[in-house]
Amino acid sequence: MTEEERLEKNNRISEKGKETRLRRQSQICRVFRVKIDFSHLNEFEKTQLKMIFVEAKWLYNDALAFSMSNEINKYDYKIITIHGFDKDKHHVTRELENLSSQMKQSVIQGIKHNIKSILAMKKHGRKIGSLKYKSNYESINLQQYGNTYKFCDKRHIKIQGIKRPIKIEGAEQFFDIPGIEFANAKLLNFPDGYYIAVTTFQNKVGEKRKYKPEIGIDMGIKTSITTSEGKKIKIFVGETKRLKKIQRRIAKRKKGSSNRYKMRKLLRKEYQKLENRKKDAANKIVNELLKHEKVYMQDENLFGWHKGLFGKAVQHSVLGAVKAKLIKNERVIVLPKNIATTKTCPRCGKVNKNITLSDRIFECSCGYKEDRDIHAAKNMILLSKLNQNTCGMQGINAFGEDVRRKHEQKCCNADLVELGSRNFYL
Numbered sequence: 001m002t003e004e005e006r007l008e009k010n011n012r013i014s015e016k017g018k019e020t021r022l023r024r025q026s027q028i029c030r031v032f033r034v035k036i037d038f039s040h041l042n043e044f045e046k047t048q049l050k051m052i053f054v055e056a057k058w059l060y061n062d063a064l065a066f067s068m069s070n071e072i073n074k075y076d077y078k079i080i081t082i083h084g085f086d087k088d089k090h091h092v093t094r095e096l097e098n099l100s101s102q103m104k105q106s107v108i109q110g111i112k113h114n115i116k117s118i119l120a121m122k123k124h125g126r127k128i129g130s131l132k133y134k135s136n137y138e139s140i141n142l143q144q145y146g147n148t149y150k151f152c153d154k155r156h157i158k159i160q161g162i163k164r165p166i167k168i169e170g171a172e173q174f175f176d177i178p179g180i181e182f183a184n185a186k187l188l189n190f191p192d193g194y195y196i197a198v199t200t201f202q203n204k205v206g207e208k209r210k211y212k213p214e215i216g217i218d219m220g221i222k223t224s225i226t227t228s229e230g231k232k233i234k235i236f237v238g239e240t241k242r243l244k245k246i247q248r249r250i251a252k253r254k255k256g257s258s259n260r261y262k263m264r265k266l267l268r269k270e271y272q273k274l275e276n277r278k279k280d281a282a283n284k285i286v287n288e289l290l291k292h293e294k295v296y297m298q299d300e301n302l303f304g305w306h307k308g309l310f311g312k313a314v315q316h317s318v319l320g321a322v323k324a325k326l327i328k329n330e331r332v333i334v335l336p337k338n339i340a341t342t343k344t345c346p347r348c349g350k351v352n353k354n355i356t357l358s359d360r361i362f363e364c365s366c367g368y369k370e371d372r373d374i375h376a377a378k379n380m381i382l383l384s385k386l387n388q389n390t391c392g393m394q395g396i397n398a399f400g401e402d403v404r405r406k407h408e409q410k411c412c413n414a415d416l417v418e419l420g421s422r423n424f425y426l
């Protein structure tokens, strides 16, 4: 390629990028997950899929070792020979036979990106550890639709490096949406199977959605979420009996034994299931709440509640996820912590300081009486309107970034929400 041709090619790529970015502005980004049907793979393909992740791990660890030993040119990693250690800690060299060139690139890019962001955070004075070697590689970026991966039809996907199309489940969620575009995807290695998370773009629908009237919510220990309409949402996601059983059995196994390894694999699978249930519950609650025109809530310190039983902690982590999802939305208004939503009387405005956690009914000397949580939820709306300029978080996350703007520009991990769950009731 001559210098001129190269420049022209670069130009073409950047023009195309600009065009795409412009188009993306009028599109919504959604990520859908499909599952690989492992049972339909032949033995060779099963090993291949497994080895893709093992090789990615080798490559990652090799690249990390390089960047740690080269302070100055830590970004100049090139794949020459992959060094590693076998399980008896002997030095070995490894061949990458199953990773496609784009997958290799994405692993290396990933590590460079991580180093950069760690350095940036250090620069800003944040205390941050270093990158660690991986014993498990979980996610491989499939950069380019049509090249690294491609849908053959609703049931089959082609991945670079694997000969036959792979059977998948779950593409019905999005495959028939008119005008849908596919961007990058991620090949995921989860304890309960292999998945592909596909980033999609679809055009925004012009017509305005009809919302329900505004709502205030109160998060609490007794009932997880109380709304100003008087609904109480309880979250029932708990540690399963099976999880406890596996934990007990692991404790009895000898360290380093293959039995213990197998049990740990099972444990990871159970945790994955728990994680799925938590995510599902959070998604359903958020979806239900965002049907309202505006949602008022308070920036409550959920960490303080974590002490106590494990089951409680799980529910709080669901609440944490609900909160994190809500604050990203521009229709959610967050009140600062210091506003006394429970103690203020909405009728006379008096702040009743003597109310304690055990009082389930709010009672004021003016005669106003209401269930404590519903009262607090109603106050969220009222007091937000009184304190219009003191919106608490404004969608700022722990890194000081504006999550709301980021949310609009980039993508959210929006999964489809299915209603009518057994996890919660309204």
Ligand SMILES: [Zn+2]
Pocket: 345, 346, 347, 348, 349, 350, 364, 365, 366, 367, 368
């Ligand atoms: Zn009063």
